Amino acid sequence: MYVIETVREMQVTADALRRAGQTIALVPTMGYLHEAHLELMRVGKKHADKLIISIFVNPRQFGPSEDFERYPRDPEGDLEKARKVGVDIVFMPPVEEMYPNGFQTTVKVSKLSHHLCGLSRPGHFDGVATVVCKLFNITKPHIAIFGQKDYQQLAIISRMVMDLDMDIQIIGVPTVRETDGLAMSSRNAYLTKEQRPSALSLKKSLDLASKMVGEGQQRASEIKKAIEGLIKSHPFTEIDYVSICDPVTLEEIETIGEKALLALAVKVGNTRLIDNCILEKK
Amino acid sequence: MYVIETVREMQVTADALRRAGQTIALVPTMGYLHEAHLELMRVGKKHADKLIISIFVNPRQFGPSEDFERYPRDPEGDLEKARKVGVDIVFMPPVEEMYPNGFQTTVKVSKLSHHLCGLSRPGHFDGVATVVCKLFNITKPHIAIFGQKDYQQLAIISRMVMDLDMDIQIIGVPTVRETDGLAMSSRNAYLTKEQRPSALSLKKSLDLASKMVGEGQQRASEIKKAIEGLIKSHPFTEIDYVSICDPVTLEEIETIGEKALLALAVKVGNTRLIDNCILEKK
Numbered sequence: 001m002y003v004i005e006t007v008r009e010m011q012v013t014a015d016a017l018r019r020a021g022q023t024i025a026l027v028p029t030m031g032y033l034h035e036a037h038l039e040l041m042r043v044g045k046k047h048a049d050k051l052i053i054s055i056f057v058n059p060r061q062f063g064p065s066e067d068f069e070r071y072p073r074d075p076e077g078d079l080e081k082a083r084k085v086g087v088d089i090v091f092m093p094p095v096e097e098m099y100p101n102g103f104q105t106t107v108k109v110s111k112l113s114h115h116l117c118g119l120s121r122p123g124h125f126d127g128v129a130t131v132v133c134k135l136f137n138i139t140k141p142h143i144a145i146f147g148q149k150d151y152q153q154l155a156i157i158s159r160m161v162m163d164l165d166m167d168i169q170i171i172g173v174p175t176v177r178e179t180d181g182l183a184m185s186s187r188n189a190y191l192t193k194e195q196r197p198s199a200l201s202l203k204k205s206l207d208l209a210s211k212m213v214g215e216g217q218q219r220a221s222e223i224k225k226a227i228e229g230l231i232k233s234h235p236f237t238e239i240d241y242v243s244i245c246d247p248v249t250l251e252e253i254e255t256i257g258e259k260a261l262l263a264l265a266v267k268v269g270n271t272r273l274i275d276n277c278i279l280e281k282k
Numbered sequence: 283m284y285v286i287e288t289v290r291e292m293q294v295t296a297d298a299l300r301r302a303g304q305t306i307a308l309v310p311t312m313g314y315l316h317e318a319h320l321e322l323m324r325v326g327k328k329h330a331d332k333l334i335i336s337i338f339v340n341p342r343q344f345g346p347s348e349d350f351e352r353y354p355r356d357p358e359g360d361l362e363k364a365r366k367v368g369v370d371i372v373f374m375p376p377v378e379e380m381y382p383n384g385f386q387t388t389v390k391v392s393k394l395s396h397h398l399c400g401l402s403r404p405g406h407f408d409g410v411a412t413v414v415c416k417l418f419n420i421t422k423p424h425i426a427i428f429g430q431k432d433y434q435q436l437a438i439i440s441r442m443v444m445d446l447d448m449d450i451q452i453i454g455v456p457t458v459r460e461t462d463g464l465a466m467s468s469r470n471a472y473l474t475k476e477q478r479p480s481a482l483s484l485k486k487s488l489d490l491a492s493k494m495v496g497e498g499q500q501r502a503s504e505i506k507k508a509i510e511g512l513i514k515s516h517p518f519t520e521i522d523y524v525s526i527c528d529p530v531t532l533e534e535i536e537t538i539g540e541k542a543l544l545a546l547a548v549k550v551g552n553t554r555l556i557d558n559c560i561l562e563k564k
Contacts, residue, residue: 105390105391105442108390112386137449164389
């Protein structure tokens, strides 16, 4: 396994792989790797000859009052996990390699960024789209793998790839959960033992909504009301949003037709958690 | 010479060239080719094995009151000229191939877009950066060639390439002029015979400024005053801007040090013309 820290070396290496006829899969991460990341990597390995992962805590996708400084980091543990899962190359640049002096370019996916997390995290998705565009140009993958837990991120990146004619296949991987149902996230490390049961209110909300839709409920307002009640019955919780929306445009919908996206963002203590599922009429 | 109209076919073709070890040069154009375009193509041919040109009048870089509809077009004449100069592939997509329904992504180079033409043409450089990013992803060049007449465009594209880690070498080619000194531009076709002498006031202004600097004048305000007088002495003219600025940041400067950019935009009748030169202290 190679660890590469500069853009130039990564590009030269990717070029050499491509010239040798090898296909490349990329799994972009912010490190502090857990089982869900490893699952993305396993999918990546299945789809390409060589697997590159990037580990980069991207300052440009954190708001000024967010947790960039205290975001959990464990580079040595990450490298150990990557090696075990069979990663070929880890791209791990320092911040100044990615954002040198004078940097001033932004990739913006406009409409999709104006919903859900985009409302409470202004600029977040511009930061995500820009860094992913850079990582694509640096690692030159044929395929890139993202988790469906970050549904809006996946939608925005897919749209960016389409709109900018990036010749890359995007694969979304179903959310990986702890045994108690909590969606895996590096931020789960922030949760105290007392807060943990409250964190489960997100998954319970998804299950409740699926059950209601299964029983014939089609009115989004009724489902949201039930979810809000469920979440508020747990201590430490503060709802950011409960959205039932079109899975493609992310626009709110009132009546659930064939398919709808249910997306949640809830603060549990100081930890902001998200989760989502597709609601399907039986 | 191949003419390609779809993104997919162009990408597959570029991939095949790259796999065969061939280098690709791209000259992006809006068509209505003239001698200055042909010069860019000759430079492109010198620098790579295969020369691709694109012909696409990009609606997203025209403002609502600008000349998108009446921009001069001559696809058959263009193909004839491209063939003569030895172009290998012409990429000539219809608008709906480049901007299908739902398109919503923009590449923005912020600081450099806030000067010169960016002030009088809001959104213009977002449109330019976005379409050039797309054309790069579609034609996959090693090298791309741009004219220095569009100095700000060249600066913005160079910055975008650097910031987004596009693995492409950008080459700027000196402005090609008519025998009377007028910088070549497809928009020169709009000029009437009566307006033509007024159009020469731009080049005369560059020459005047170079002379003044050569004689020791370092104060930008003095040079601008002289240029404004010269241009206003010609009928049909309306100054958009006369700027003396830093050649890298495009920020206005008061005292000319080692190097400064002199950039002009002047309407002659309804035709907006631009020109520029570097002022160098002897």
